[in-house]
Amino acid sequence: DSGVTQTPKHLITATGQRVTLRCSPRSGDLxxxxxxxxxDQGLQFLIQYYNGEERAKGNILERFSAQQFxxxxxxxxxxxxxxxxxxxxxxxxxxxxxxxGHNEQFFGPGTRLTVL
Amino acid sequence: AQTVTQSQxxxxxxxxxxxxxxxxxxxxxxxxxxxxxxQPPSRQMILVIRQEAYKQQNATENRFxxxxxxxxxxxxxxxxxxxxxxAAMYFCAYRSSNSGYALNFxxxxxxxxxx
Numbered sequence: 001d002s003g004v005t006q007t008p009k010h011l012i013t014a015t016g017q018r019v020t021l022r023c024s025p026r027s028g029d030l031x032x033x034x035x036x037x038x039x040d041q042g043l044q045f046l047i048q049y050y051n052g053e054e055r056a057k058g059n060i061l062e063r064f065s066a067q068q069f070x071x072x073x074x075x076x077x078x079x080x081x082x083x084x085x086x087x088x089x090x091x092x093x094x095x096x097x098x099x100x101g102h103n104e105q106f107f108g109p110g111t112r113l114t115v116l
Numbered sequence: 117a118q119t120v121t122q123s124q125x126x127x128x129x130x131x132x133x134x135x136x137x138x139x140x141x142x143x144x145x146x147x148x149x150x151x152x153x154x155q156p157p158s159r160q161m162i163l164v165i166r167q168e169a170y171k172q173q174n175a176t177e178n179r180f181x182x183x184x185x186x187x188x189x190x191x192x193x194x195x196x197x198x199x200x201x202x203a204a205m206y207f208c209a210y211r212s213s214n215s216g217y218a219l220n221f222x223x224x225x226x227x228x229x230x231x
Contacts, residue, residue: 002160033218043207043221056218088159094217105219107153107161 003027004108006091012114018079021111025072025093031055032074033094033105034066038087049074050095078113086115118143118210122222129198130230136183137193137225139208145169147213150184150191155224156204164206167191195227203229 003026013019025032034046036059045058049068060066063081068074078085092105119142129135141150152164167175167184175182179199183192195202205226209219 002162031217035219042223043219045218045220048218058218090161092161092219104151104163104166105217106163110159110161112159 002106002108004091004093004106006089006108006111008111009109010112010114012116013081014116015081015083017081017115018077019081019113021076021078021089021091021113023074023076023091023093023108025074025091026106029093029095029106030072031093031095032068032072033092034060034074034076035090035092035107036087037090037110038084040084041087043090046076081115083115086113088112118145118148118212118220120208120210120220120222122206122208122225124225125223126226126228128228128230129195129202131198131200133198134194134196135198135227137195137206137208137227139191139193139222141189141191141208141210143189143210143212145212149211149213150182151209151211151219152180152182152191152193153207153209153221154202154204155207156201161207165193198229200229200231203227 005024030051046060048056066076088110091108094105148169150167154162179196205224208222
């Protein structure tokens with residue numbers, strides 16, 4: 001158990017819909033990262049938040065957005081869903097408050113999104 | 117952008133034997149970090165080992181060790197005394213020291229362990 005939690009575990013929805021994925025980082029971690037794992041694209045970095053602010057952006061579509069709240073949990077919003085958005089979405093966290101372990105990202109169990 | 121290449125889509129090893137998974141990367145940076153992650157059938161991403169580019173000594177974690185060749189931009193993972201539980205997808209990842217902390221992953225190598 002990495003200490004990172006993600007909900008829901010599975011999500012099945014239809015094209016055109018909007019969903020929200022939730023992530024709670026490890027206790028004390030300030031950074032949250034979102035990754036997408038699909039058969040076509042492999043593991044891709046989407047976006048990073050640090051202590052509530054956007055820190056870095058990767059290959060994130062305009063239909064996708066994220067935020068990190070004051071309690072440090074993060075949400076990834078996916079809208080106007082397409083079949084190709086079906087994937088495993090991982091959240092990871094790093095950067096303990098003490099400053100140790102900042103090089104390592106610990107991954108949650110992922111949310112499996114299926115778009116029908 | 118840095119690219120990470122894992123040229124072996126699949127590898128097979130017998131239990132108790134040793135196997136080496138290859139990874140090469142392309143970067144113009146001198147300071148960076150490299151990682152190997154394991155993804156078993158449960159899909160959980162598990163950190164296996166990491167290497168800081170400024171360290172010449174190869175990292176070791178129990179049965180897992182790396183061969184880091186900075187000039188050749190090569191970062192291979194050696195698994196000794198392979199166990200059935202080592203069967204998984206293995207991903208090599210690069211992290212810049214300069215531009216955020218995002219991980220850049222290779223396509224992965226599927227490792228099969230046979231009894």
